[in-house]
Amino acid sequence: MIPITIDGQPVEGKEGENILQVALDAGFDIPHLCYNENVKPYGACRLCLVEVVRRGRSRMTTACTYPVMEGIEVLTQSEKVLRARRMIMELILAMCPGDKLIQDMAKQMGVEQVRFKKDDNKDCILCGLCARVCDEVVGAHAISFAFRGDRREMVPPFLGEAMNCIACGACVVVCPVDVIRMKEEGDERTIIRWKRTLKMKQCKVCGNYFAPWFQLEKFKERAKLPKDFFDVCFTCRG
Amino acid sequence: MTQSEIEAIIERYGRKESSILSILQDIQTREKYLPREALEYVGEKLQIPLNKIYRIATFYRALSLMPRGRHEVCVCMGTACHVRGAQRVLDQLKLELGIAPGETTKDLNFTLETVNCLGVCAAGPVVAIDGQYFGKMNPTKVEGTLKQFRSDKKKEAADGKA
Amino acid sequence: MGRLSSPQELEKYREGIRRRRDPHQAFITVCGGTGCHASGCHAVVDAFKKVIQEKAKGNGVGLRVTGCHGFCERGPLVVLHPQKVLYQRVKPEDAPKIFEETVLNGKIVESLLYEHPTTGEKIVSEEEVPFYKKQMRIIFGNNGSIDPAQIEDYLAVGGYQALCKALFSMKPEEVIREVKKANLRGRGGGGFPAGLKWEQCRNAPGEIKYVICNADEGDPGAYMDRSLLEGNPHSVLEGMIIGAYAIGAHEGYVFVRHEYPLAVVNIGIAIQQARELGLLGKEILGSGFSFDVQISRGGGAFVAGESTALMATIEGNVGEPRAKHIHTVISGLWDRPTNLNNVETWANVPLIIDRGADWYTQIGTEGSKGTKIFSLVGKVNNTGLVEVPMGITLREIVYDIGGGIPGGKKLKAVQTGGPSGGCIPESLIDLPVDFDRLTEVGSMMGSGGMIVMDESTCMVDVAKYFMNFLKDESCGKCTSCREGTRRMHEILMEITEGRGTLDHLDLLEELGWVTAEASLCALGGTAPNPVLSTLRYFRDEYKEHILNKRCPAKVCRALLKYRILSDVCTMCGRCAKACPVEAISGKVKTKKEKGIPFKIDEQKCIKCGMCFESCKFEAIEVQ
Numbered sequence A: 001m002i003p004i005t006i007d008g009q010p011v012e013g014k015e016g017e018n019i020l021q022v023a024l025d026a027g028f029d030i031p032h033l034c035y036n037e038n039v040k041p042y043g044a045c046r047l048c049l050v051e052v053v054r055r056g057r058s059r060m061t062t063a064c065t066y067p068v069m070e071g072i073e074v075l076t077q078s079e080k081v082l083r084a085r086r087m088i089m090e091l092i093l094a095m096c097p098g099d100k101l102i103q104d105m106a107k108q109m110g111v112e113q114v115r116f117k118k119d120d121n122k123d124c125i126l127c128g129l130c131a132r133v134c135d136e137v138v139g140a141h142a143i144s145f146a147f148r149g150d151r152r153e154m155v156p157p158f159l160g161e162a163m164n165c166i167a168c169g170a171c172v173v174v175c176p177v178d179v180i181r182m183k184e185e186g187d188e189r190t191i192i193r194w195k196r197t198l199k200m201k202q203c204k205v206c207g208n209y210f211a212p213w214f215q216l217e218k219f220k221e222r223a224k225l226p227k228d229f230f231d232v233c234f235t236c237r238g
Numbered sequence B: 001m002t003q004s005e006i007e008a009i010i011e012r013y014g015r016k017e018s019s020i021l022s023i024l025q026d027i028q029t030r031e032k033y034l035p036r037e038a039l040e041y042v043g044e045k046l047q048i049p050l051n052k053i054y055r056i057a058t059f060y061r062a063l064s065l066m067p068r069g070r071h072e073v074c075v076c077m078g079t080a081c082h083v084r085g086a087q088r089v090l091d092q093l094k095l096e097l098g099i100a101p102g103e104t105t106k107d108l109n110f111t112l113e114t115v116n117c118l119g120v121c122a123a124g125p126v127v128a129i130d131g132q133y134f135g136k137m138n139p140t141k142v143e144g145t146l147k148q149f150r151s152d153k154k155k156e157a158a159d160g161k162a
Numbered sequence C: 001m002g003r004l005s006s007p008q009e010l011e012k013y014r015e016g017i018r019r020r021r022d023p024h025q026a027f028i029t030v031c032g033g034t035g036c037h038a039s040g041c042h043a044v045v046d047a048f049k050k051v052i053q054e055k056a057k058g059n060g061v062g063l064r065v066t067g068c069h070g071f072c073e074r075g076p077l078v079v080l081h082p083q084k085v086l087y088q089r090v091k092p093e094d095a096p097k098i099f100e101e102t103v104l105n106g107k108i109v110e111s112l113l114y115e116h117p118t119t120g121e122k123i124v125s126e127e128e129v130p131f132y133k134k135q136m137r138i139i140f141g142n143n144g145s146i147d148p149a150q151i152e153d154y155l156a157v158g159g160y161q162a163l164c165k166a167l168f169s170m171k172p173e174e175v176i177r178e179v180k181k182a183n184l185r186g187r188g189g190g191g192f193p194a195g196l197k198w199e200q201c202r203n204a205p206g207e208i209k210y211v212i213c214n215a216d217e218g219d220p221g222a223y224m225d226r227s228l229l230e231g232n233p234h235s236v237l238e239g240m241i242i243g244a245y246a247i248g249a250h251e252g253y254v255f256v257r258h259e260y261p262l263a264v265v266n267i268g269i270a271i272q273q274a275r276e277l278g279l280l281g282k283e284i285l286g287s288g289f290s291f292d293v294q295i296s297r298g299g300g301a302f303v304a305g306e307s308t309a310l311m312a313t314i315e316g317n318v319g320e321p322r323a324k325h326i327h328t329v330i331s332g333l334w335d336r337p338t339n340l341n342n343v344e345t346w347a348n349v350p351l352i353i354d355r356g357a358d359w360y361t362q363i364g365t366e367g368s369k370g371t372k373i374f375s376l377v378g379k380v381n382n383t384g385l386v387e388v389p390m391g392i393t394l395r396e397i398v399y400d401i402g403g404g405i406p407g408g409k410k411l412k413a414v415q416t417g418g419p420s421g422g423c424i425p426e427s428l429i430d431l432p433v434d435f436d437r438l439t440e441v442g443s444m445m446g447s448g449g450m451i452v453m454d455e456s457t458c459m460v461d462v463a464k465y466f467m468n469f470l471k472d473e474s475c476g477k478c479t480s481c482r483e484g485t486r487r488m489h490e491i492l493m494e495i496t497e498g499r500g501t502l503d504h505l506d507l508l509e510e511l512g513w514v515t516a517e518a519s520l521c522a523l524g525g526t527a528p529n530p531v532l533s534t535l536r537y538f539r540d541e542y543k544e545h546i547l548n549k550r551c552p553a554k555v556c557r558a559l560l561k562y563r564i565l566s567d568v569c570t571m572c573g574r575c576a577k578a579c580p581v582e583a584i585s586g587k588v589k590t591k592k593e594k595g596i597p598f599k600i601d602e603q604k605c606i607k608c609g610m611c612f613e614s615c616k617f618e619a620i621e622v623q
């Protein structure tokens, strides 16, 4: 166990954990958008800023990418931290002014107005969670960031249909601003944002459409399970 | 580009992940852009998912996914060129060619590009056409400089105008 | 020649080269650097080849194509040795005359000499030209005399002597101690002490370690790394081998910009030649120390010059920085201890080892030792690469070496540090240039870009230029950097187009602060400097744009008005022809007809300035 202090309180973290994780577990409130414990921390949104004092020197850093180290002192509510977070929130709000979650977060942090031109044609906050889940957890590698700088976008290769997408819907779940939508109609499932529509398979037992064929084929390739394992839906396998 | 040509490039750098950028650069040099099929082929051979290759291909300025014109007109936008009026040279080129940076003329003759420094600052503003440098440019020199690279029909037209 | 297997063999080989070379023999060097390429040195080289073939008839006049001499403005440059007569702006047709007069008869071709811009005096010798006189060319000097494609040339001037000394008479720790004692600071931007970095890397646990040379040089307006690598690649290589020995690394990379084709070729040749002579590869000079180097080409992304992004690129990933709470000297390339230094940093190493730290530390200031190469460009008479001792003042660089501002205009500011740096106002012209002083005034050393700006440079426009650069070149990962630079650029657009408000200035400052504080890498960390430094020193100019909708330097297009003074207009019609949008009307005066003075239709005018440029009678006024 590694002892650290957060806002003056002693807390313990484990080797390999990051400050955000430890702080959230201990009940501290640090706003964050691009962090999800199932994937590697990325440090893109910059909302989880904290001040870390180590060997007498203080610097601002993102909590999600900072490993717990013996004896560090973390300040989550310092004047500096709050000031920087507010501006970042204002920048994010300007990117997707219509999103409910972002609006609420902004309000909570005291961001009253947006002093920049609002982006009407954007909605993604470029946290990268969808692609990271797709790469690291699902293993489908269907989408990625493309371009750089202020032209950065999250897209399928060549901007067309995401040919590697198995329509599992993991990205839909993980997206904090809810801009990746899924549609199911008859025996088809569509991930609208990635322009991917796949046929669904019917469960041999209950008859429900439960997963896209393509996805099950991919799973079959990888998992060493009986051939008919994927003929039955999750619930009926029980 | 045939598969065996791509294969030869892959061989040169080795079938490993770290070769990817060099391979893409060589394909780019040969084809003046990165054809989709080439990327798919390379991805398969190096076992790199296409989403990652696409990400790399769009990240670096030296790589392009669009077919290029026969002549690449590259305007240096380095600081030294900027303070000596590169923007006005670029504006004039845009006007002459009717395209924006990154675009190619309809007749596939010119691609207009900007680069952040060619490292020829002393001669600024600099325009490089197919790697040939034209120093001390100004807007009035643009038309004359382009002339020798015009396709024949356009050249006549330009001659007529001048 | 096969591989040399001891320092004695190297010395014998070197003696052989020197013996074959008569120091009094005439030889002609033509600069083959990229700057001189741009002004046509290729044809000059060909012309000399032809003349020598026709006229020299085997009496042994050498011709050598060298790297950049630094004085690119005056290229193509030709220097005649051993007298060191400098001819500038040489054309191919000058070759026979130069050969006839100077090489054969020892006479000077007056018309090709450099003329002092103020006194008008003709200067014969390279060393007497004011541009070179105040320089201290310990790193860059050999560029002008060696052919980068010939390892023999480098050996003849004492090359690889330092390597021998390090390998055969110093322990790795002693090499590190010497570099630490010399207080060599990184020339790539940060100024981090190189010796300390080497030591940390040496002490880091792990069998496999790497050294890398950073030749990505993405800083717009700077090209010293390019010129070093093009002109004297072996000096960089020698530094790397010494460093690798000190650190205990056996593999190295030179990461070089794809846009620098000649540098890629020349370092490639150098590596090949060094391998053939046994200066690279297994058991270097029979010492038992092995080290080899590969070239990796960058893809044209400024951010890929950042250490972690550079390593990601070599690994085959996208060049995006990552958090480095564990430093790259411990966990860098492929998670192994990795030491990265800039081209110029490496080039300093042989000198320090060869001549010793005591000699080296005599040059420079308290905190910054040695020299620094700057690319002196922009609104200055003598543009080019200059190598000066640390601590020299800006005034000496701009006026004594640079020859002042062209056209009798007034100096306004000097920008250093590239996109991460700031603008230093004319009032600080006596500032001694070193790492710490530059940082104190809100700029930084950076990699060595030095852009001179005069009264016709608009500082708001300069800030806008850099924000435009940075918003494109940011990798785009951090909200604070991507959106921060984009929004700063957006606000600067508003100001330069006449829609600015005073609140914008506060917003710029706040945004700048957050961009710097909250971003991951040093790109974001230094991105606001161009804005903050111009706001600090040139706030009035911002205000003039905002309150009076006026650009005092007459740069910001949207705020300009072009007008033809009808009483000055000679009715020649040039402007109307030049105008790309046919906004100018009037009638040309001929012998028969009276003509009508020309007029600009403000509605149609796109403010491109072509008319202004074309008018020979100063009849067009800009406001």
Ligand SMILES: Cc1cc2nc3c(=O)[nH]c(=O)nc-3n(C[C@H](O)[C@H](O)[C@H](O)COP(=O)(O)O)c2cc1C
Residues within 6 Å of the ligand: C185, C186, C187, C188, C189, C190, C191, C192, C194, C214, C215, C216, C217, C218, C219, C302, C303, C304, C305, C306, C307, C308, C340, C341, C342, C343, C345, C346, C447, C521, C522, C523
């Ligand atoms: C955005 C960015 C771009 C950089 N580009 C370069 C570069 O082109 N060349 C270079 O030598 N260092 C560059 N650096 C600095 C490197 O990260 C690194 O500090 C340097 O190469 C270390 O070498 P040095 O200690 O010898 O200076 C850059 C840094 C940043 C943040």
Ligand code: SF4
Residues within 6 Å of the ligand: C303, C320, C321, C322, C473, C474, C475, C476, C477, C478, C479, C481, C482, C519, C520, C521, C522, C523, C524, C525
């Ligand atoms: S600071 Fe900018 S360039 Fe650096 S990692 Fe963040 S977004 Fe990328």
Ligand code: FES
Residues within 6 Å of the ligand: A031, A032, A033, A034, A035, A042, A043, A044, A045, A046, A047, A048, A049, A062, A063, A064, A065
């Ligand atoms: S949650 Fe840490 S940067 Fe986004």
Ligand code: FES
Residues within 6 Å of the ligand: C031, C032, C033, C034, C035, C036, C037, C067, C068, C069, C070, C071, C072, C073, C075, C077
């Ligand atoms: S390239 Fe010739 S002097 Fe610089």
